[in-house]
Amino acid sequence: MIVVVGNLKGGTGKSTTVFNLALWHAHHKGDGAVCDLDPQATLRDAIDVRNEEEFEPRLDVRAKLPTRKSGPILVDVGMWDTPAMRAALRRADRVLIPVAPSQADVWSTQRFLEIVADATKGKKSPALYAFISRADTHPGSRENEEAAEALGSIPGLNLLDSRLSQRIAFRRSFSEGLAVFELEPSGKAASELSALAQEVFGASA
Template sequence: MDQALTGLKGGVGKTTVAVNLAVLRASQGRDVLLVDGDEQGTASLFSQLRAENMGEPGYTAVSLQGAAVRTQVRQLKAKYGDIIIDVGGRDTGSLRAALTVADALLVPVQPRSFDVWALDQVAALVAEAREINPELRAMAFLNAADAQGPDNADAQKALAEVPGIEALASVLVRRKAYPNAAAQGRAVSEMKPRDPKAIEELGALADIAFR
């Protein structure tokens, strides 16, 4: 199962989701490859910090750019149970390459109007990618959402109207557990004291995304 995570608007939390999913799947016994296809290299920095603090990240991490994302993922696909590709928050060669080899695309969207509107650009890229990769599954979900209030419901309705992209019911609420964990090179599932709600929400997203 190959995943690509993206969002054409920066700051939507895609790398946070990518590294947390990588740790979670590895903890479940999956052989995981995390591909950092973002020029900012945040996933690689997280993996380095994790290795320094914990001895090893628990998954394999590589940095690939542009067409190398496509060629290397194709070569490595048979060696890993899950490949999670973190690509940049704009239309890049790395993003387009990832879409040609991924089984599924996860698009985190914050429940704000400009974030939701940016999903139209993703839908256009998905439509192009499906000419080469017709089985590509594209899913959008609310990330860093409000714990309560009308914005979530309004955003969910807007997501459901975007053609070619599945709007997931799973929601990741904005929680301090994420930045606190990241500062230690850890996932929310590893933090103490535990944040049961954050762990439950991440697990629900993983169950849908990797089914």
């Protein structure tokens, strides 16, 4: 199964999501592969840190999509509309879109969906999922619900119930080459990630 994680907006948590979901799958199901198609190579950098520290399980990062699929492959396509992004979208079984809670992010999600439709023209469309990433933890904030409402009204897009909130644990763990549930197994970030993984991998996990 190929899961492309994308969005035209920068900094929404694409690389963080790919890294944590792949490690969740590696821990729970024994395999998990990632592919970094983003010229920024942030994902590759985090995995280099992990592998230098010799944390287990090791995660190998590919620069190209493999020709044959086995277990799930999480693909970080970055935020640029590149031929590599479009090629990955054509191969995708699922597209997962982390969306920060703002109107600008909802607009860029709509634009990204147009690219997905264009790239997969004449093919069966991949299943399209979005979730609120870097959700506002401030009590009383309306941003999360407003973004969720706007995303929920986009035809063909499945809005997941799970959210990843804006939490220091996500930033710290990533820079140390660890998944959030490895750094703080009983933290709130770990339970958010676990809920997201179960929704994303669904029956195939």
